[in-house]
Amino acid sequence: MSRRFAISRTPGTSLHGWLWVAPTLVFLVVFVYGPALANVRYSLFSFSAMSTSMEFVGLANYARLLDDPIFLQGLANNALYALISVIFQVGVALTLAAVLEARIFPSFAANTFRSALFLPSILPVVVVGLIWQLLLAPAMGLVDQVLWEVGLGDWSRAWLGDPDTALLTVIMVSQWQWTGYIMALFMVAIRAIPRDLYEAMELEGASGPRIFWNLTVPGARETILIVTIITILGSLKVFDIVWVMTAGGPNHSSEVLGTLMYRAAFRDDVIGYSSTIATVIFFIALTIGVVQIKLQKDR
Amino acid sequence: MADTALTSDQSLPGSRFQAGEVLNRIVLWAVFLTLSVICVYPMIWLFLNAFKSTNELFSASWALPETWRWENFSTAWGYGISRYLLNSVIVTVATVAIVLTLSSMAAYALVVMKFPAKVAIYMAILGGMILPPEVSLFPLFKVMAATDLYNTYFALILPNAAFHLPFTTFLIRAYMVGIPPDLREAALVEGASEGLIWRDIYLPLCRPILASAGLIAAMGVWNEFIFALTFVESDSVKTVTIGVTSFAVALRADYGIMMAGLALSILPILATFLILQRQFIGGLTRGAVK
Known part of the structure; x- marks a missing residue:
């Protein structure tokens, strides 16, 4: 106690600490927070990228959002993205992790399965999008050729070219890429649960599902919470996979907030409107962040 | 009975x-x-x-190639994949070096030093994790265009570093908390400066988490798309994620060569993963549990 007191009284100590965190803070202010705040300001104006003057329009851009069916469609698409992602990357991934950690398979098999399922997550999202575009291409693609081969030729369709299936197809490709990664995260979390608790339940003759619900789920609660938040945030900011696979089409059916924001700014040159969409993303992200902090404090 | x-x-x-x-x-x-x-x-x-001709692809894409057309790969390589890969390496290495240096400094101060507004500063750093890059995209673009940063490596390195700093600081800080404070106090008594303690005691002890955090940041930067799409336009600075998209558009009609290009673009990362599976997965999943 006395020693700590002594250090804090050493002249220059406080200034010194600030110097050490200053570079990080400067980076965040210049490249993250500053631009984010500028973006909120831009949302109150109407202007194009090259124009020298900005016309103040108040909340007109926000009013326009609510009347824009494509924006509302995008918002709904993000929500569906989040819902399906939580089902796969929390529900399915946790179940798979529990099975791999239950010593059902010999360890070399469990390791191989883990590596195989993890593999898609190391690839650039863009490359994944391009590969699946090829796999799903009519006639040439593997998916179509397999369907014809097994007699399900009727199911064949232009998966990405059909407004009914485009969004779902993109979402499922995302699940293909990330479920294995989250599964590996859950395996680490499950391994941190004391082994003797599992052995005790096995001695009692508890079934696999019961062990899962009564031990694995509560034991991995913290990780489940964080992964859920990360997954929802990830679905909110999704951009690259959609941009590469469908660019929001056909007919805006697979549009998400990210693609709408990007097109408004860099294709249609309506910067104020684009900033308004980005501000909506900003406030949703902020809300999710606050909810996370609340949930973690309650524990 | x-x-x-x-x-x-x-x-x-x-x-x-x-x-x-x-x-x-x-x-x-x-x-x-x-x-x-x-x-x-x-x-x-x-x-x-990637070894097939376009005709072969359409007749049976699951079959083995009739002839192994290695020339697809050399043709694809000639389309500029090598340059894109080099750009990605430069941007990734520079970003990771900045991120690890600055975040380990910040983490060190947050763990061992006492200074006003420490909790608020830590919260301000962590808060950066929540913000999606989309929110800052257009204002950043404006800054890049106004300065001479647009279409240079720095246009990718600087924002990428900023967006990776929060999580890296979080990981390193959590690790440094476990280092006994007596080490530093003993060194201070012997007259060592904070800089020396950070470099010679804390960084060596943090090697495992620096490796993990570096790997996580490297994967993120290597795969980054939206900054690369927006802040650069010349082939001489394009990273591989953007390179393959322009490449894929240019080769729409020649699927074999296009696939060879895609294959080449992921070969380095795939090979590393296959050789170092355990370290890779271990490194990327560290921080799952505190």
Whole structure:
């Protein structure tokens, strides 16, 4: 106690600490927070990228959002993205992790399965999008050729070219890429649960599902919470996979907030409107962040 | 008599349990084998088809190539994949170096030093994790255009570094908390400066988390898309994620060569993963539990 007191009284100590965190803070202010705040300001104006003057329009851009069916469609698409992602990357991934950690398979098999399922997550999202575009291409693609081969030729369709299936197809490709990664995260979390608790339940003759619900789920609660938040945030900011696979089409059916924001700014040159969409993303992200902090404090 | 009754009594539910167990195992093996094939086969498909002509692809994309057209790869390489890969390496290495240096400094101060507004500063750093890059995209673009940063490596390195600093600081700080403070105090008594303690005591002890955090940031930067799409336009600075998209558009009609290009673009990362699977997965999943 006395020693700590002594250090804090050493002249220059406080200034010194600030110097050490200053570079990080400067980076965040210049490249993250500053631009984010500028973006909120831009949302109150109407202007194009090259124009020298900005016309103040108040909340007109926000009013326009609510009347824009494509924006509302995008918002709904993000929500569906989040819902399906939580089902796969929390529900399915946790179940798979529990099975791999239950010593059902010999360890070399469990390791191989883990590596195989993890593999898609190391690839650039863009490359994944391009590969699946090829796999799903009519006639040439593997998916179509397999369907014809097994007699399900009727199911064949232009998966990405059909407004009914485009969004779902993109979402499922995302699940293909990330479920294995989250599964590996859950395996680490499950391994941190004391082994003797599992052995005790096995001695009692508890079934696999019961062990899962009564031990694995509560034991991995913290990780489940964080992964859920990360997954929802990830679905909110999704951009690259959609941009590469469908660019929001056909007919805006697979549009998400990210693609709408990007097109408004860099294709249609309506910067104020684009900033308004980005501000909506900003406030949703902020809300999710606050909810996370609340949930973690309650524990 | 009593004995036989007892054994048959025991063996009956026992064997039924066994049968159920075996069936369970068969189902689980089937599920995991299927999932593994679904996750891995697309890569094998890509590499096999990279050797084919477009005609061959359309007739049977699952078959082995009739002739192995290695020239597809050299043609693809000639389209500029090598330059894109080099740009990605430069941007990734520079970003990771900045991120690890600055975040380990910030983490060090947050763990060992006392200064005003420490909690608020830590919160301000962590808050950066929540903000999606989309929110800052256009204002950043404006800054890049107004300064001479647009279309240079720095246009990618600086924002990428900023967006990776929060999580890296979080990981390193959590690790540094576990280092006994006596080490630093003893060194201070002997007259060592904070800079020396950070560099010679804390950084060596933090090697495992620096490796993990570096790997996580490197993967993020290597795969980054939206900044690369927006802040650079010349082939001389384009990273591989943007390179392959322009490449894919240019080669729409020549699928074999396009697939060879895609295959080449992921070959370095794929090879590293196959050789270092355990370290890779371990490194990327560290921080899952505190």
